[in-house]
Amino acid sequence: MYSSPSKDATKPLTLNKTVFLGSAIISILLIIWTIAFPDYSEALLSSSMAWVSESFGWYYMLVVAAYSIFALFVGFSKYGDIKLGQDHEKAQFPFLAWAAMLFSAGIGIDLLFFGASEPLMHYLTPHTGLEPASEAAMREALAQTFLHWGLHGWGIYALIGMALAYFAYRKNMPLALRSPLTPIFGERLIKGWLGDGIDTFGVVCTLMGIATSLGIGVLQANAGLTHVFGIESSKMVQTFIIIGVVAAAAISAMTGVERGVRRLSEFNMLSSILLLIAILVMGNTVYLLNTFTQNIGQYFQTIVFKTFDVYAYDGQAGADWKSGWTIFFWAWWVAWAPFVGLFIARISRGRTLREFVFGVMFIPLGFIFAWFSIFGNSAIDLVANGATELGEIAVNDAAMGMFALFEYFPYSEVLSFAGVVIGLVFFVTSADSGALVLANLSSRGMTNDTDAPVWLRLFWAAATGLITLGLLFAGGFASLQSVSVIAGLPFSLILVLYMMSMWKSLKEEGNKRKASTIGTANVLDSGKSWKARLQRIVSFPSHAQVERFLQNVVRPAMTEVEKEFAAGGLKTSLDIRNPEHIGQDIDEGMDESSGQIDGLKLRVGHGDEDDFIYEVNLIKAERPNFTLSTSTKNAEYYYRAEVFLSEGSQEYDLVGYSKEQVLVDILNQYERHLQYLHLER
Numbered sequence: 031m032y033s034s035p036s037k038d039a040t041k042p043l044t045l046n047k048t049v050f051l052g053s054a055i056i057s058i059l060l061i062i063w064t065i066a067f068p069d070y071s072e073a074l075l076s077s078s079m080a081w082v083s084e085s086f087g088w089y090y091m092l093v094v095a096a097y098s099i100f101a102l103f104v105g106f107s108k109y110g111d112i113k114l115g116q117d118h119e120k121a122q123f124p125f126l127a128w129a130a131m132l133f134s135a136g137i138g139i140d141l142l143f144f145g146a147s148e149p150l151m152h153y154l155t156p157h158t159g160l161e162p163a164s165e166a167a168m169r170e171a172l173a174q175t176f177l178h179w180g181l182h183g184w185g186i187y188a189l190i191g192m193a194l195a196y197f198a199y200r201k202n203m204p205l206a207l208r209s210p211l212t213p214i215f216g217e218r219l220i221k222g223w224l225g226d227g228i229d230t231f232g233v234v235c236t237l238m239g240i241a242t243s244l245g246i247g248v249l250q251a252n253a254g255l256t257h258v259f260g261i262e263s264s265k266m267v268q269t270f271i272i273i274g275v276v277a278a279a280a281i282s283a284m285t286g287v288e289r290g291v292r293r294l295s296e297f298n299m300l301s302s303i304l305l306l307i308a309i310l311v312m313g314n315t316v317y318l319l320n321t322f323t324q325n326i327g328q329y330f331q332t333i334v335f336k337t338f339d340v341y342a343y344d345g346q347a348g349a350d351w352k353s354g355w356t357i358f359f360w361a362w363w364v365a366w367a368p369f370v371g372l373f374i375a376r377i378s379r380g381r382t383l384r385e386f387v388f389g390v391m392f393i394p395l396g397f398i399f400a401w402f403s404i405f406g407n408s409a410i411d412l413v414a415n416g417a418t419e420l421g422e423i424a425v426n427d428a429a430m431g432m433f434a435l436f437e438y439f440p441y442s443e444v445l446s447f448a449g450v451v452i453g454l455v456f457f458v459t460s461a462d463s464g465a466l467v468l469a470n471l472s473s474r475g476m477t478n479d480t481d482a483p484v485w486l487r488l489f490w491a492a493a494t495g496l497i498t499l500g501l502l503f504a505g506g507f508a509s510l511q512s513v514s515v516i517a518g519l520p521f522s523l524i525l526v527l528y529m530m531s532m533w534k535s536l537k538e539e540g541n542k543r544k545a546s547t548i549g550t551a552n553v554l555d556s557g558k559s560w561k562a563r564l565q566r567i568v569s570f571p572s573h574a575q576v577e578r579f580l581q582n583v584v585r586p587a588m589t590e591v592e593k594e595f596a597a598g599g600l601k602t603s604l605d606i607r608n609p610e611h612i613g614q615d616i617d618e619g620m621d622e623s624s625g626q627i628d629g630l631k632l633r634v635g636h637g638d639e640d641d642f643i644y645e646v647n648l649i650k651a652e653r654p655n656f657t658l659s660t661s662t663k664n665a666e667y668y669y670r671a672e673v674f675l676s677e678g679s680q681e682y683d684l685v686g687y688s689k690e691q692v693l694v695d696i697l698n699q700y701e702r703h704l705q706y707l708h709l710e711r
Contacts, residue, residue: 046474053233075512083353098185110384115199116678134295147431149406190371254450276495279461364518465491541709570668601635645674
């Protein structure tokens with residue numbers, strides 16, 4: 031179906047030099063600093079991270095809870111059926127493809143890295159008050175892991191993703207970090223220095239986060255190659271891994287989201303599920319299913335307490351544990367939010383807010399429950415029954431934890447090889463989607479349904495690879511990880527502003543709906559010409575017939591009402607549009623100079639308040655089956671003169687209306703718009 035073009039659709043797509051150069055300079059200086067002064071930078075950043083945790087740990091716990099509660103509130107509320115797009119739009123991607131991309135973008139290779147290692151760490155080195163390797167620590171290990179990977183983190187992604195998608199696809203703004211802040215700061219500041227500053231900050235956060243994640247991925251991949259093929263772990267091997275991954279990401283970037291990222295994500299999801307099933311079937315199946323069930327219950331039973339547990343009564347030991355685990359994870363999720371939020375917004379056009387919130391928060395959650403339960407409980411069970419070497423490896427070298435676990439299963443070499451392949455594909459997906467987000471953020475003139483040019487995506491893919499390579503040789507990953515975590519603190523404030531902006535905009539949507547229910551005279555129910563009305567209902571006009579209707583009826587009506595509005599002192603415009611300016615699902619035709627009209631758009635300005643927009647567009651639609659005829663070439667289609675308002679198609683057809691009836695319909699919609707403005711005051 032037709033979708034309204036962005037107001038910026040005619041602007042050329044160019045490089046945003048301010049964002050591009052600003053983020054590049056800041057990133058280069060940070061990297062040079064960490065490489066040139068590794069000991070000093072690591073000490074300073076570590077102490078800074080400790081200060082953030084000690085001073086703002088309570089804030090992180092509260093604000094992360096607020097993000098998830100707000101996201102769930104939107105999903106459950108009356109606003110949940112609002113589309114991330116125009117009212118008539120359908121979802122851009124099929125459900126399974128969308129779920130696969132959510133899974134790959136939000137989880138990535140860290141799932142392999144922490145799958146067995148984190149539950150084992152919580153079992154062997156639990157938080158204060160628990161005895162290591164005890165039954166209580168065993169029960170607590172998975173509940174604590176679920177906390178770090180569960181609803182709280184995905185609530186952050188849901189909040190930023192819904193805000194970005196809502197303002198891009200519902201409000202026709204660029205898909206950029208600045209757009210959701212427009213209701214708070216105004217269009218002038220957001221299009222100027224403030225917006226550039228926000229996008230620059232987002233690029234730096236994203237670049238640092240991706241480089242750090244790719245560093246973790248390199249270590250994981252090298253560990254797998256060492257375990258499977260005996261290839262020695264070395265800087266040279268890791269260099270070849272990075273070069274290979276960046277080359278694959280570049281190829282994927284050239285194919286776009288619809289093919290490259292989507293297909294890789296589907297492979298990730300399917301192969302990960304098969305690996306999970308293999309461990310479940312070859313392991314202690316009944317025990318794993320029992321613990322899986324109990325782990326979920328314990329997570330939800332303790333989630334409220336753990337959400338607000340800052341270890342205030344556990345002294346310095348509790349503060350250190352909180353800093354190293356929970357606060358680190360909350361800051362890490364927030365630091366990754368620009369990247370993941372932009373990507374999941376990019377793939378979610380046409381979903382309702384309810385679909386989006388529950389999809390983002392619960393689809394990956396179910397898989398995380400299964401993954402950590404099966405891998406984590408398998409590892410804990412083995413260690414509890416004498417496999418002490420496995421525990422030592424997981425605690426001291428987390429990258430080897432999964433491969434060490436496979437040694438206790440049949441076909442360990444096959445499982446390890448599968449783990450290497452899955453990790454490398456996760457690696458490529460992160461680099462590819464990261465390059466796409468970085469390129470889009472550093473472009474100017476973006477519409478909400480376009481991506482940056484291929485050359486810019488290739489540049490950022492290469493840049494992340496080079497940064498990862500430089501840090502690999504300098505040993506600066508720990509410092510860069512600290513930068514990402516510290517950067518999460520100011521970005522958490524931006525997310526608070528996102529909540530305020532979304533609430534303001536959703537209340538406006540509610541007022542629009544309330545205004546649309548006011549009583550107006552029915553245009554066609556006078557009863558004086560019932561035969562004409564019946565003829566209109568059962569007719570399925572051709573393109574030429576609707577074209578004449580737009581020319582002879584709609585255009586004069588809209589011209590007259592536009593003149594009356596203008597005479598009353600209102601700022602108005604009436605645009606006549608051609609097929610290439612309207613959208614899809616219409617026939618190719620003559621240009622405007624030849625007399626063809628395929629759309630008319632009336633705009634009535636109200637100063638700083640929302641403009642009234644009334645459009646009539648020629649739409650191609652399928653005829654109902656009972657009317658199909660094979661006598662004409664295009665018998666399966668007919669054409670409509672469909673009404674659109676600012677929020678999209680109203681799903682009714684004007685063909686058959688008289689000029690006076692069209693005028694009444696315009697005034698009906700305008701009266702509803704004025705009622706909406708009244709409710710907003």
